[in-house]
Amino acid sequence: MTAGKPGVKRKQGQLPLPSRKKTKTVHLTTDDLPWKTISRPKEADLGDGFDGLLELEEVDDVQVVYEETEGGKVVKFKVAGEKSEEDERGAAPSEDMTVLDEESPEGEGSETVPDLPEESFDSESKMPNWHPFSLHPRLFRALHSEQFLTPTPIQAAALPLALKGRDVVGVAETGSGKTLAYGLPILHYLLMQATHTAGKTAQSRRELRALILAPTRELALQVSSHLNTCLNHLAAESSSASGDNKAQETDQGSSVPADAETSEGQGRKKGKVKQKRQSGDVTAGPKVPPLVSVVAIVGGMSAQKQRRLLSRGVDVLVATPGRLWDIIQEDDELANQIEKLRFLVLDEADRMIEAGHFAEMENILRLTLRQAEDDEVEPVPDMGLGAAEREDAEDSKQGVKEGEMQTFVFSATLSKDLQRNLKKRARPTKRRNDKPASTLDDLLMRLDFRDPSPAVIDLSPEGGVVATLQESKIECLSSDKDAYLYYFLLRYPGRTLVFLSAIDGIRRLLPLMDLLGLPAFPLHSQLEQRQRLKNLDRFKSTPHGVLLATDVAARGLDIPAVDHVVHYQAPRTADAYVHRNGRTARAMRRGFSLLMCAPDERKIVRALMRSLGRQDEIPEMPMELHMLDKLKARTQLARQIDSAQHKVRKENHDRNWLKEAAEAMEIELDSDFASASEGEGEGAPSKRVRKATNAKTAAMKAELKQLLAQPLVARGVSTRYITSGSTSIADDMLAGEYHETMVGLKKVEAGSDLVPVKKRKKSKVKAEVEEWNGFSSEN
Numbered sequence: 001m002t003a004g005k006p007g008v009k010r011k012q013g014q015l016p017l018p019s020r021k022k023t024k025t026v027h028l029t030t031d032d033l034p035w036k037t038i039s040r041p042k043e044a045d046l047g048d049g050f051d052g053l054l055e056l057e058e059v060d061d062v063q064v065v066y067e068e069t070e071g072g073k074v075v076k077f078k079v080a081g082e083k084s085e086e087d088e089r090g091a092a093p094s095e096d097m098t099v100l101d102e103e104s105p106e107g108e109g110s111e112t113v114p115d116l117p118e119e120s121f122d123s124e125s126k127m128p129n130w131h132p133f134s135l136h137p138r139l140f141r142a143l144h145s146e147q148f149l150t151p152t153p154i155q156a157a158a159l160p161l162a163l164k165g166r167d168v169v170g171v172a173e174t175g176s177g178k179t180l181a182y183g184l185p186i187l188h189y190l191l192m193q194a195t196h197t198a199g200k201t202a203q204s205r206r207e208l209r210a211l212i213l214a215p216t217r218e219l220a221l222q223v224s225s226h227l228n229t230c231l232n233h234l235a236a237e238s239s240s241a242s243g244d245n246k247a248q249e250t251d252q253g254s255s256v257p258a259d260a261e262t263s264e265g266q267g268r269k270k271g272k273v274k275q276k277r278q279s280g281d282v283t284a285g286p287k288v289p290p291l292v293s294v295v296a297i298v299g300g301m302s303a304q305k306q307r308r309l310l311s312r313g314v315d316v317l318v319a320t321p322g323r324l325w326d327i328i329q330e331d332d333e334l335a336n337q338i339e340k341l342r343f344l345v346l347d348e349a350d351r352m353i354e355a356g357h358f359a360e361m362e363n364i365l366r367l368t369l370r371q372a373e374d375d376e377v378e379p380v381p382d383m384g385l386g387a388a389e390r391e392d393a394e395d396s397k398q399g400v401k402e403g404e405m406q407t408f409v410f411s412a413t414l415s416k417d418l419q420r421n422l423k424k425r426a427r428p429t430k431r432r433n434d435k436p437a438s439t440l441d442d443l444l445m446r447l448d449f450r451d452p453s454p455a456v457i458d459l460s461p462e463g464g465v466v467a468t469l470q471e472s473k474i475e476c477l478s479s480d481k482d483a484y485l486y487y488f489l490l491r492y493p494g495r496t497l498v499f500l501s502a503i504d505g506i507r508r509l510l511p512l513m514d515l516l517g518l519p520a521f522p523l524h525s526q527l528e529q530r531q532r533l534k535n536l537d538r539f540k541s542t543p544h545g546v547l548l549a550t551d552v553a554a555r556g557l558d559i560p561a562v563d564h565v566v567h568y569q570a571p572r573t574a575d576a577y578v579h580r581n582g583r584t585a586r587a588m589r590r591g592f593s594l595l596m597c598a599p600d601e602r603k604i605v606r607a608l609m610r611s612l613g614r615q616d617e618i619p620e621m622p623m624e625l626h627m628l629d630k631l632k633a634r635t636q637l638a639r640q641i642d643s644a645q646h647k648v649r650k651e652n653h654d655r656n657w658l659k660e661a662a663e664a665m666e667i668e669l670d671s672d673f674a675s676a677s678e679g680e681g682e683g684a685p686s687k688r689v690r691k692a693t694n695a696k697t698a699a700m701k702a703e704l705k706q707l708l709a710q711p712l713v714a715r716g717v718s719t720r721y722i723t724s725g726s727t728s729i730a731d732d733m734l735a736g737e738y739h740e741t742m743v744g745l746k747k748v749e750a751g752s753d754l755v756p757v758k759k760r761k762k763s764k765v766k767a768e769v770e771e772w773n774g775f776s777s778e779n
């Protein structure tokens with residue numbers, strides 16, 4: 001039988017699924033076939049509603065051979081041009097081309113832990129700032145090759161405590177490296193364990209050791225990708241040590257992996273490894289399981305695939321509560337394993353409540369509680385000790401006992417009250433019938449910290465503002481926000497993330513941006529997951545791209561080089577303001593945020609500034625009002641075109657719907673209905689009216705095209721004589737500060753032309769920034 005002759009097409013990430021009972025195959029390695037992407041013409045883009053088809057691929061000249069073996073039926077793919085097995089008589093079948101029986105011993109069950117070479121890394125001289133943490137040499141190496149030469153402040157504060165077995169509640173500004181602050185201690189522990197069991201054969205599936213809960217799918221995928229990046233360095237090394245070249249070949253392809261299945265200890269090494277392999281550096285050999293596996297389980301992706309992955313066993317599971325709870329309900333073993341976790345992490349814990357995951361979260365957290373019998377909190381007897389002795393006694397109470405679960409809770413925003421409560425907290429009892437709590441405080445107070453006094457690290461900046469962030473605001477009418485946004489996007493080109501409070505707003509703004517020629521992409525919860533990831537990737541690769549997002553993108557997303565955040569609508573809470581702003585000015589880079597405030601939003605803005613403890617006014621963004629008027633004309637026209645197009649689309653849709661419904665029910669439309677569906681009945685627009693509407697829309701489009709082609713010239717600028725006028729553009733041209741779309745304005749970064757209001761006390765934060773040189777400011 002020949003598959004794909006010529007050009008079998010498949011959906012990317014989906015594999016042909018022959019009946020498992022008959023062939024008993026694992027489908028993963030069909031990915032090794034030489035699939036070729038078929039480029040799809042732009043006009044074939046089916047839009048947002050399209051159900052998950054990202055790309056088409058085809059494969060040619062592949063022969064499928066079924067072979068009976070002792071382990072069951074094995075499927076092999078023979079690629080034309082490859083040597084046949086007979087040619088290679090005696091040699092083991094090429095692993096790349098063999099799909100193993102899922103139920104064969106290699107599929108699951110026993111695993112051989114790879115034999116590891118003696119390792120060392122000269123951290124003292126190469127990584128002096130990391131050296132004191134005595135991490136596993138492989139982690140040092142990974143950090144070194146990522147060029148993370150200095151721990152960030154939250155990492156420096158959390159690591160010693162976490163490595164000592166303490167429970168840690170960490171609060172630090174957005175983009176400050178919290179993922180590795182909890183991730184490194186977990187990976188360190190697991191690697192140390194793996195090193196100890198190296199060379200032995202593990203009899204059963206891997207036990208789940210760490211569970212990381214994240215509020216959004218994107219964040220969960222990003223965290224697993226981040227941890228896998230550290231592990232990739234391991235894979236590359238362990239492959240050269242153990243001959244495993246398989247693990248690195250499945251590439252996630254992007255910083256946010258397209259599918260959870262691909263994130264098992266693998267990642268961005270594809271190109272390099274393939275090159276190595278060609279040059280013969282890596283010896284082919286048997287498939288070796290990853291030393292430490294990290295898998296993401298999120299909604300919106302195949303639950304079946306995710307169950308299959310879990311059934312093979314993973315070390316670290318990164319999950320959103322909703323999907324995880326669905327799976328736990330059908331998987332008792334997973335539930336048992338969660339009861340015996342070694343690490344539990346809540347990332348962006350406060351958002352988990354907002355995201356409506358409360359019930360699932362609580363159910364999962366219940367599994368991690370200790371049994372009621374040992375819940376008695378031992379009172380600390382006051383035996384008349386002195387201060388030093390009391391401190392020693394306190395010390396000995398700290399940390400979890402050997403083998404017990406460590407809990408890490410991290411966020412950029414946790415209320416001070418909550419942090420105080422956590423410090424004083426007593427252990428909760430395992431009461432199955434507890435009423436669900438309704439706030440974050442309740443939820444966290446329900447966490448069963450094994451550490452009698454969890455360490456609380458609060459490095460959140462004063463007022464919630466990161467030192468490298470420049471804030472600004474515009475006060476304007478709601479109806480003018482489109483024009484102001486348009487002005488901002490033209491005036492300060494850069495990668496801009498625009499937050500709106502409702503999906504409807506995104507749906508309205510998106511066609512407008514399109515008509516105005518701005519590259520905008522939507523991101524909200526009603527988009528299919530693949531489309532969400534695809535839009536994120538497009539945004540990342542478009543330097544002047546605009547992402548129109550709801551708060552689904554406010555937390556944790558680490559999109560490199562977001563230059564600006566715009567709050568098109570004021571956020572409802574202070575936390576949302578902090579987290580939205582946190583998508584820019586990350587990792588010590590500069591960033592800019594613009595808050596658009598309509599009169600009816602002033603009250604909210606005042607309240608949120610008060611709750612952030614801010615006294616200073618946010619500076620106003622300067623506007624060239626003369627140009628703004630021109631831009632208003634453009635946006636108004638674009639809005640008219642959009643509503644005309646929308647009307648036509650709706651009429652077409654209604655007409656088609658009527659026709660399709662009649663066809664489906666095998667009813668013949670009577671003449672009245674039929675003429676209505678043709679737009680000729682009573683109340684329906686006649687063909688003539690439709691024609692006239694189309695002509696009007698076309699005329700408006702032509703007018704807009706003309707407006708867009710006109711240069712935007714600042715007041716007082718002469719375009720005829722560039723050295724005259726009250727503002728000479730010749731000087732700017734010579735200095736290279738010439739703004740390409742707004743003639744007469746200097747090309748400057750957003751924020752550099754703000755009129756300063758009262759100065760905030762930033763000197764302390766600035767000193768810290770200068771002291772910590774982990775990031776270069778402009779990369």
Ligand SMILES: Nc1ncnc2c1ncn2[C@@H]1O[C@H](COP(=O)(O)OP(=O)(O)OP(=O)(O)O)[C@@H](O)[C@H]1O
Binds near residue numbers: 150176555582583
């Ligand atoms: N020690 C380090 N040196 C340099 N870069 C680092 C270091 N640690 C982390 N980073 C990088 O900093 C960026 C931000 O890290 P991370 O996403 O963990 O921040 P965060 O504090 O979790 O942010 P948020 O609160 O928004 O979720 C990432 O791109 C990460 O790779």
